[in-house]
Amino acid sequence: MSSFSSLYKQLGLTGAGSPLSGRHLLLILLCGGFLVFTVFVVHPNEFRIQSFFAGSCTRPSTDAGASPAKAASSTPHASTTEGTAQTPAPAPDDDDGDVRVLIGIQTLPSKYERRHLLRNVYSLQVRDHPSLAGRVDVRFVFCNVTSPDDAVFVALEIMRYGDIIVLDCAENMDNGKTYTFFSTVAQAFDAAGPRARYDYVMKADDDTYLRLPALSASLRVASREDAYYGLQMPCDRENFYPFPPFMAGMGYALSWDLVRWVASSDLARREQDGPEDMWTGRWLNLAGKAKNRYDNAPRMYNYKGSSPDSCFRHGFAPDTIAVHMLKDDARWAETLAYFNATAALPSSGLYHLPPPAGRGSP
Numbered sequence: 001m002s003s004f005s006s007l008y009k010q011l012g013l014t015g016a017g018s019p020l021s022g023r024h025l026l027l028i029l030l031c032g033g034f035l036v037f038t039v040f041v042v043h044p045n046e047f048r049i050q051s052f053f054a055g056s057c058t059r060p061s062t063d064a065g066a067s068p069a070k071a072a073s074s075t076p077h078a079s080t081t082e083g084t085a086q087t088p089a090p091a092p093d094d095d096d097g098d099v100r101v102l103i104g105i106q107t108l109p110s111k112y113e114r115r116h117l118l119r120n121v122y123s124l125q126v127r128d129h130p131s132l133a134g135r136v137d138v139r140f141v142f143c144n145v146t147s148p149d150d151a152v153f154v155a156l157e158i159m160r161y162g163d164i165i166v167l168d169c170a171e172n173m174d175n176g177k178t179y180t181f182f183s184t185v186a187q188a189f190d191a192a193g194p195r196a197r198y199d200y201v202m203k204a205d206d207d208t209y210l211r212l213p214a215l216s217a218s219l220r221v222a223s224r225e226d227a228y229y230g231l232q233m234p235c236d237r238e239n240f241y242p243f244p245p246f247m248a249g250m251g252y253a254l255s256w257d258l259v260r261w262v263a264s265s266d267l268a269r270r271e272q273d274g275p276e277d278m279w280t281g282r283w284l285n286l287a288g289k290a291k292n293r294y295d296n297a298p299r300m301y302n303y304k305g306s307s308p309d310s311c312f313r314h315g316f317a318p319d320t321i322a323v324h325m326l327k328d329d330a331r332w333a334e335t336l337a338y339f340n341a342t343a344a345l346p347s348s349g350l351y352h353l354p355p356p357a358g359r360g361s362p
Contacts, residue, residue: 098131099219101253102198104141104165104181106173107206109150112157114206115140117332119161121341125212128344136212137198140164141181143171176272178203178280179262182254186263199224201259203276204251209323209335218296218321219253227255228290231300231322233277235311245293246281248312250300250324254280258289296321303331 107114122138140163145151158164169180181203189197200219204210222229230247254262262268268283284290300322302313309315316323316338326332336342 098135099200099216099222099224100134100198101136101200101202101216101219102185103136103138103202103204103210103251104185105138105204105206105208106141106177106181108171109142109145109147109154111206112153115157118206119163121209121336122212124341124344129213132212132216136216138163140206141167141177143167143169143177143180146171174274174276174279178276179268179272182259183263183268186260190260197256200227200229200253200255202229202251202253203249203280204322205249205324207324207326208250209326209332209339210251211320211322211339214299214319214321218294218299222294223255223292225255225257225292226290227253227292227294228258228281228284229253229294229296231297231312232293232295233312235297243278244281244285246278246285248300248324249275249277250302251322252277252280254290255292258284261287261289300324303335305331 105118118138118140126132126136142164143166145154145166154164154166165181165184167177167180167184169177171177182201185201219229228247230252231250232245233248234243234245262283265283265287267287271279271283274282297311298314298317299319301317301320301324303323303325304313304315307313316335320339323335326335
């Protein structure tokens with residue numbers, strides 16, 4: 001015990017006022033030795049498991065494993081796609097028949113409320129139909145942000161959601177924005193490699209309600225080459241005649257080869273000033289492109305309201321792919337209610353929707 005007593009003195013643990021006696025410290029040392037023996041000799045595997053999980057907590061490097069599409073999205077602003085870090089999952093090696101679609105919703109930087117609504121609408125559709133995840137990607141598209149206030153708020157959106165594409169152009173509707181969208185997407189994803197590309201790229205308006213499962217199912221059976229998809233106009237001689245055929249601007253899609261053609265076409269580059277949907281059809285018509293055309297009437301149509309029926313406007317239908325001209329919240333609410341967008345609302349004692357019968361709103 002003399003050696004232990006010497007150790008205690010060196011540590012200042014003996015003598016008057018010491019909280020521990022020599023016997024107490026001896027018991028502590030013996031217990032510690034037994035613990036070491038148990039961990040390293042009796043149960044060595046458990047120690048290795050703990051070491052494995054401790055090592056796995058380190059953050060992996062994002063540079064070496066970054067996807068090509070993400071790298072493309074971080075390039076300088078000339079033809080950049082800001083916020084495209086959420087690239088689609090690679091298609092499996094075996095062709096399972098699924099179609100990969102990029103939907104670019106053309107909007108304005110200042111339309112925060114509309115983007116918030118559409119994020120809710122489309123994220124819930126993907127949640128209810130998990131097979132759409134990584135197959136149908138929705139992005140919001142506008143040109144250079146010139147307002148200092150918008151620049152701050154849009155930057156927050158990009159950081160939070162990663163679903164915004166900022167094109168290198170002056171904001172417009174019919175002076176080249178659609179051309180810039182298609183050509184920018186083609187360049188960005190071609191640079192990222194073949195597995196980052198989509199089968200279809202769709203231009204859509206922010207007043208269009210797309211039913212993503214119906215859209216995906218319809219495109220799945222369409223050709224993946226030389227294909228032009230939407231609501232074909234003119235749908236009769238009364239409307240838009242005598243214009244040559246084109247797909248209405250509410251939402252139309254081009255197969256990837258046509259998106260690449262737009263990006264390289266002198267015709268498309270020269271002729272950008274004009275109604276964007278008509279001019280897209282004009283490019284394809286003059287070049288003899290889009291042999292496979294898919295007219296989705298009557299499944300794509302304008303909101304009817306109090307207007308008379310026509311070949312491009314009618315009441316809601318269960319097999320709808322797209323409803324256009326939802327210009328205000330009342331139209332959106334009516335449309336979402338018809339298609340049971342809130343049917344999966346969980347029951348709760350914390351809110352009452354709709355109000356109980358015979359009572360007003362809480």
